Amino acid sequence: MVFDHAPKGMLASLPIGFKKLGFATHDFFDQIADSIKGHQDYKQTQQQQLSHLLNNCVACHKVYKIDFVSN
Template identity: 45%
Template sequence: MRLCWSLTVVLALALAGAVYLFGIRGSVAPASDGRTAILLEPGERDLVLAEMRAFLQSTQAIVAAAAAGELAPAVTAARAVGAAAQEAVPASLMGKLPLGFKTLGLDTHQRFDQLALNAEAMDDPAQTLQELAELLNNCVGCHAAFRIDAAKN
Protein backbone atom coordinates (compact mmCIF):
# COMPACT_ATOMS: atom_id res chain seq x y z
CA MET A 1 0.00 0.00 0.00
CA ARG A 2 2.75 2.36 1.04
CA LEU A 3 4.73 1.46 -2.08
CA CYS A 4 1.62 2.24 -4.11
CA TRP A 5 1.41 5.76 -2.68
CA SER A 6 5.11 6.39 -3.18
CA LEU A 7 4.79 5.26 -6.76
CA THR A 8 1.80 7.55 -7.27
CA VAL A 9 3.72 10.51 -5.87
CA VAL A 10 6.78 9.73 -8.02
CA LEU A 11 4.62 9.39 -11.15
CA ALA A 12 2.73 12.60 -10.37
CA LEU A 13 6.01 14.47 -9.92
CA ALA A 14 7.35 13.02 -13.17
CA LEU A 15 4.18 14.07 -14.97
CA ALA A 16 4.35 17.58 -13.48
CA GLY A 17 8.00 17.76 -14.54
CA ALA A 18 7.14 16.67 -18.08
CA VAL A 19 4.33 19.22 -18.32
CA TYR A 20 6.71 21.91 -17.11
CA LEU A 21 9.52 20.94 -19.50
CA PHE A 22 7.43 20.39 -22.63
CA GLY A 23 4.47 22.69 -22.00
CA ILE A 24 5.97 25.68 -20.23
CA ARG A 25 9.77 25.87 -20.17
CA GLY A 26 10.64 24.44 -23.59
CA SER A 27 14.24 23.84 -24.70
CA VAL A 28 15.93 27.13 -23.84
CA ALA A 29 19.18 28.72 -22.63
CA PRO A 30 20.30 32.29 -21.88
CA ALA A 31 21.72 33.93 -25.03
CA SER A 32 24.77 36.22 -25.31
CA ASP A 33 22.59 39.25 -26.16
CA GLY A 34 20.27 38.93 -23.15
CA ARG A 35 17.46 37.22 -25.04
CA THR A 36 16.25 33.69 -24.39
CA ALA A 37 17.71 31.29 -26.95
CA ILE A 38 15.39 28.49 -28.08
CA LEU A 39 17.60 25.48 -28.87
CA LEU A 40 16.50 23.75 -32.06
CA GLU A 41 17.73 21.20 -34.58
CA PRO A 42 18.55 22.66 -38.04
CA GLY A 43 15.32 21.34 -39.61
CA GLU A 44 13.20 22.78 -36.79
CA ARG A 45 14.90 26.15 -37.12
CA ASP A 46 14.27 26.05 -40.88
CA LEU A 47 10.56 25.41 -40.23
CA VAL A 48 10.17 28.28 -37.75
CA LEU A 49 12.11 30.69 -39.98
CA ALA A 50 10.05 29.68 -43.04
CA GLU A 51 6.93 30.55 -41.03
CA MET A 52 8.56 33.89 -40.19
CA ARG A 53 9.25 34.70 -43.82
CA ALA A 54 5.62 33.89 -44.58
CA PHE A 55 4.63 36.42 -41.87
CA LEU A 56 6.81 39.06 -43.54
CA GLN A 57 5.49 38.24 -47.01
CA SER A 58 1.88 38.55 -45.83
CA THR A 59 2.68 41.80 -44.03
CA GLN A 60 4.09 43.22 -47.29
CA ALA A 61 1.01 42.12 -49.24
CA ILE A 62 -1.36 43.64 -46.65
CA VAL A 63 0.45 47.01 -46.67
CA ALA A 64 0.49 47.04 -50.48
CA ALA A 65 -3.23 46.17 -50.66
CA ALA A 66 -4.19 48.81 -48.09
CA ALA A 67 -2.11 51.44 -49.92
CA ALA A 68 -3.85 50.55 -53.19
CA GLY A 69 -7.27 50.68 -51.49
CA GLU A 70 -8.10 47.16 -52.66
CA LEU A 71 -8.31 44.80 -49.68
CA ALA A 72 -9.08 41.45 -51.37
CA PRO A 73 -5.36 40.50 -51.67
CA ALA A 74 -4.90 41.50 -48.00
CA VAL A 75 -7.62 39.04 -46.96
CA THR A 76 -5.91 36.21 -48.88
CA ALA A 77 -2.47 37.12 -47.51
CA ALA A 78 -3.70 37.33 -43.91
CA ARG A 79 -5.51 33.96 -44.12
CA ALA A 80 -2.33 32.35 -45.48
CA VAL A 81 -0.71 32.92 -42.07
CA GLY A 82 -3.84 32.44 -39.96
CA ALA A 83 -4.33 29.87 -37.21
CA ALA A 84 -4.88 27.08 -39.77
CA ALA A 85 -1.26 27.50 -40.91
CA GLN A 86 -0.01 26.63 -37.43
CA GLU A 87 -1.26 23.04 -37.51
CA ALA A 88 1.80 22.13 -39.56
CA VAL A 89 4.06 22.40 -36.47
CA PRO A 90 5.07 18.89 -35.21
CA ALA A 91 4.51 18.04 -31.52
CA SER A 92 8.26 17.44 -30.97
CA LEU A 93 8.96 21.04 -31.98
CA MET A 94 6.00 22.37 -29.96
CA GLY A 95 7.59 20.80 -26.87
CA LYS A 96 10.78 22.81 -27.37
CA LEU A 97 9.02 26.17 -27.63
CA PRO A 98 8.53 28.03 -24.34
CA LEU A 99 4.96 28.89 -23.30
CA GLY A 100 5.47 32.64 -23.85
CA PHE A 101 6.60 31.99 -27.42
CA LYS A 102 3.65 29.69 -28.16
CA THR A 103 1.16 32.15 -26.68
CA LEU A 104 2.52 35.08 -28.68
CA GLY A 105 2.74 32.96 -31.83
CA LEU A 106 -0.86 31.73 -31.55
CA ASP A 107 -2.09 35.26 -30.84
CA THR A 108 -0.28 36.49 -33.97
CA HIS A 109 -1.92 33.82 -36.17
CA GLN A 110 -5.33 34.68 -34.67
CA ARG A 111 -4.81 38.40 -35.26
CA PHE A 112 -4.14 37.73 -38.95
CA ASP A 113 -7.45 35.79 -39.08
CA GLN A 114 -9.27 38.64 -37.34
CA LEU A 115 -7.68 41.17 -39.71
CA ALA A 116 -8.96 39.11 -42.67
CA LEU A 117 -12.50 38.93 -41.21
CA ASN A 118 -12.61 42.67 -40.52
CA ALA A 119 -11.12 43.59 -43.90
CA GLU A 120 -13.91 41.59 -45.56
CA ALA A 121 -16.64 42.99 -43.32
CA MET A 122 -15.56 46.65 -43.22
CA ASP A 123 -13.49 47.10 -46.37
CA ASP A 124 -11.62 49.95 -44.66
CA PRO A 125 -7.87 50.20 -45.47
CA ALA A 126 -7.17 52.54 -42.52
CA GLN A 127 -8.77 50.00 -40.16
CA THR A 128 -6.69 47.19 -41.70
CA LEU A 129 -3.48 49.19 -41.25
CA GLN A 130 -4.43 49.98 -37.65
CA GLU A 131 -4.90 46.27 -36.93
CA LEU A 132 -1.63 45.45 -38.69
CA ALA A 133 0.21 48.06 -36.61
CA GLU A 134 -1.08 46.44 -33.40
CA LEU A 135 -0.28 42.96 -34.67
CA LEU A 136 3.29 44.03 -35.52
CA ASN A 137 3.81 44.69 -31.81
CA ASN A 138 3.75 40.90 -31.41
CA CYS A 139 6.60 40.56 -33.93
CA VAL A 140 8.61 43.28 -32.18
CA GLY A 141 7.95 41.85 -28.72
CA CYS A 142 8.79 38.27 -29.61
CA HIS A 143 11.99 39.17 -31.47
CA ALA A 144 13.10 41.25 -28.46
CA ALA A 145 12.58 38.27 -26.14
CA PHE A 146 13.66 35.22 -28.15
CA ARG A 147 16.15 34.02 -30.69
CA ILE A 148 16.99 30.58 -32.10
CA ASP A 149 20.31 28.84 -31.44
CA ALA A 150 21.52 25.41 -32.53
CA ALA A 151 20.88 22.63 -30.03
CA LYS A 152 24.16 21.15 -28.73
CA ASN A 153 24.10 17.41 -29.09
Protein backbone atom coordinates in the same frame (compact mmCIF):
# COMPACT_ATOMS: atom_id res chain seq x y z
CA MET B 1 -6.01 26.83 -36.15
CA VAL B 2 -4.19 23.83 -37.61
CA PHE B 3 -0.53 22.96 -37.06
CA ASP B 4 -0.29 19.91 -39.27
CA HIS B 5 2.90 21.20 -40.89
CA ALA B 6 4.88 21.51 -37.66
CA PRO B 7 7.38 18.72 -37.01
CA LYS B 8 6.26 16.24 -34.36
CA GLY B 9 7.22 17.32 -30.85
CA MET B 10 8.17 20.84 -31.88
CA LEU B 11 5.13 22.51 -30.38
CA ALA B 12 5.64 20.76 -27.03
CA SER B 13 9.28 21.87 -26.90
CA LEU B 14 8.56 25.59 -27.25
CA PRO B 15 8.40 27.90 -24.19
CA ILE B 16 4.86 28.83 -23.16
CA GLY B 17 5.48 32.59 -23.56
CA PHE B 18 6.68 31.99 -27.10
CA LYS B 19 3.58 29.95 -27.92
CA LYS B 20 1.25 32.58 -26.44
CA LEU B 21 2.80 35.30 -28.58
CA GLY B 22 2.82 33.05 -31.62
CA PHE B 23 -0.81 32.00 -31.28
CA ALA B 24 -1.91 35.58 -30.57
CA THR B 25 -0.11 36.69 -33.74
CA HIS B 26 -1.90 34.03 -35.79
CA ASP B 27 -5.19 35.22 -34.30
CA PHE B 28 -4.43 38.84 -35.23
CA PHE B 29 -3.93 37.81 -38.84
CA ASP B 30 -7.27 35.97 -38.78
CA GLN B 31 -8.97 39.03 -37.29
CA ILE B 32 -7.48 41.27 -39.97
CA ALA B 33 -8.68 38.90 -42.68
CA ASP B 34 -12.17 38.82 -41.18
CA SER B 35 -12.48 42.56 -40.76
CA ILE B 36 -11.30 43.23 -44.32
CA LYS B 37 -14.01 40.89 -45.54
CA GLY B 38 -16.54 42.68 -43.35
CA HIS B 39 -16.00 46.39 -43.87
CA GLN B 40 -13.16 46.73 -46.39
CA ASP B 41 -11.83 49.76 -44.55
CA TYR B 42 -8.21 49.30 -45.53
CA LYS B 43 -7.04 52.49 -43.88
CA GLN B 44 -8.28 51.45 -40.47
CA THR B 45 -6.77 48.03 -40.94
CA GLN B 46 -3.43 49.51 -41.87
CA GLN B 47 -3.31 52.17 -39.17
CA GLN B 48 -4.72 50.22 -36.25
CA GLN B 49 -4.74 46.47 -36.71
CA LEU B 50 -1.46 46.20 -38.55
CA SER B 51 0.48 48.34 -36.10
CA HIS B 52 -1.06 46.34 -33.27
CA LEU B 53 0.08 43.16 -34.99
CA LEU B 54 3.59 44.45 -35.58
CA ASN B 55 4.00 45.01 -31.84
CA ASN B 56 3.82 41.25 -31.45
CA CYS B 57 6.54 40.72 -34.04
CA VAL B 58 8.83 43.18 -32.29
CA ALA B 59 8.04 41.86 -28.81
CA CYS B 60 8.83 38.29 -29.73
CA HIS B 61 12.01 39.09 -31.64
CA LYS B 62 13.22 41.13 -28.70
CA VAL B 63 12.92 38.20 -26.29
CA TYR B 64 13.42 34.99 -28.29
CA LYS B 65 16.16 33.74 -30.52
CA ILE B 66 16.72 30.33 -32.07
CA ASP B 67 20.20 29.03 -31.35
CA PHE B 68 21.87 26.06 -32.93
CA VAL B 69 23.26 23.71 -30.30
CA SER B 70 25.63 20.99 -31.45
CA ASN B 71 26.04 17.82 -29.43
